[in-house]
Amino acid sequence: MELFDACKEGRVDDVKRLLARDKIDVNKADKYGRTPLFMACANGHVDIVKNLLTKNKIKINKAAKDGETPLIIACQKGHVDVVRLLLARKEIQINQANEDGATPLLFACAHGHVHVVELLLARDDIKINQAMNDGRTPLYFACKTGRVGVVRLLLDQPGIQINKKTHKGITPLYAACDGGHVDVVRLMLARKEIKINRATLKGLTPLSRACYHGHMDVVRLLLAQKDIKINQTSREGLTPLYFAINVGHSEIADLLRQNGGKE
Numbered sequence: 001m002e003l004f005d006a007c008k009e010g011r012v013d014d015v016k017r018l019l020a021r022d023k024i025d026v027n028k029a030d031k032y033g034r035t036p037l038f039m040a041c042a043n044g045h046v047d048i049v050k051n052l053l054t055k056n057k058i059k060i061n062k063a064a065k066d067g068e069t070p071l072i073i074a075c076q077k078g079h080v081d082v083v084r085l086l087l088a089r090k091e092i093q094i095n096q097a098n099e100d101g102a103t104p105l106l107f108a109c110a111h112g113h114v115h116v117v118e119l120l121l122a123r124d125d126i127k128i129n130q131a132m133n134d135g136r137t138p139l140y141f142a143c144k145t146g147r148v149g150v151v152r153l154l155l156d157q158p159g160i161q162i163n164k165k166t167h168k169g170i171t172p173l174y175a176a177c178d179g180g181h182v183d184v185v186r187l188m189l190a191r192k193e194i195k196i197n198r199a200t201l202k203g204l205t206p207l208s209r210a211c212y213h214g215h216m217d218v219v220r221l222l223l224a225q226k227d228i229k230i231n232q233t234s235r236e237g238l239t240p241l242y243f244a245i246n247v248g249h250s251e252i253a254d255l256l257r258q259n260g261g262k263e
Helices: 002-009 012-019 036-042 046-052 070-077 080-087 104-110 114-121 138-144 148-155 172-179 182-189 206-213 216-223 240-247 250-258
Strands: none
Touching (some): 002 012, 002 046, 036 046, 036 070, 036 080, 046 080, 070 104, 070 114, 104 114, 104 138, 104 148, 114 148, 138 148, 138 172, 138 182, 148 182, 172 216, 206 240
16 A cells, blocks of 8 residues: 555655556555545645556546545545646546535535636536435535535526425525525525525425524515515415514514514
8 A cells, every 4th residue: 555655645756656666556445445546636636646647547537435536535625736637537527426426516516616616617518417316416505505606606507407406305595595695695586597485395495494593684685586475384384484483583573574474
C-alpha cells in the first residue's frame, strides 16, 4: 500500500518514483475499496492526480465499497482543479452514483460548490434531475441547504424539474421553506411553473411547514402569491394557522388571520 499512502499524504516525488515501476498496480484498493486515485482526489492533490492519470491502466471510475468514485469525492470536497482533470477524460462517467443513488452533481449542489457545479453543468451528458434512491434531486439538496448560487444555476438549466417530489412527496420548494431559506424561496417563486401548494404524502404544504417553524419572511412571500391556498389542510385536517398557533408563533398567526386564515 506504499502508493496508496503516498497519494493520500500528497508525497509527489514518492508517487512519481513508484509509478515508474513496471509492475506497480495503480488500481490496488484498501479494505474500503478506495484506490490511490480516490485518495488523491479526496485530498485535492492535483499534481498526484495528473501523474496517476498518465497511466494507461488507471481505472478512473472504479468505486469504493460504498459506491463513491474519485469524481464523487472530488465534487463532494469541492476540489475544482481535480474535477476539471477528471472531466477531461473521455471515459469519465459523470452520472455514476454511489450505493444511495447520489451523483457527483448532487454532492456538489448539496455542499454549495458553485464552481464545481458550473463544470458539471457545462457537460452535455449531465443528468440534472437524476435522483437518489429516495427521490431527492440535486435541486432538492440545493434548496434544503440554502445554496442560492447553486439554485440559480440549476434553475437556468433547460429541462430542470422544479416540482419533482421525493418518495415522501417533498418538493424542492417545500425543502427551502422548511429551512427558512428566503432567497432560495424567492428564486423558486419567480418560476411560473412552480406549484406552491403541492403537499407531501402527509398533506403538509410549504406554507404549513414555514408556519410551523416560524419563518415569517417565507410566510410573507408565500402569502403574496395569488394562487396560495391559505387554508389547505394536512391529512389530519390541520391548517397552516393551526400549526402557527400550536407552536406559539403568534405574529404569524395574526398575519394568517389577516389574510383569511382559519383554524
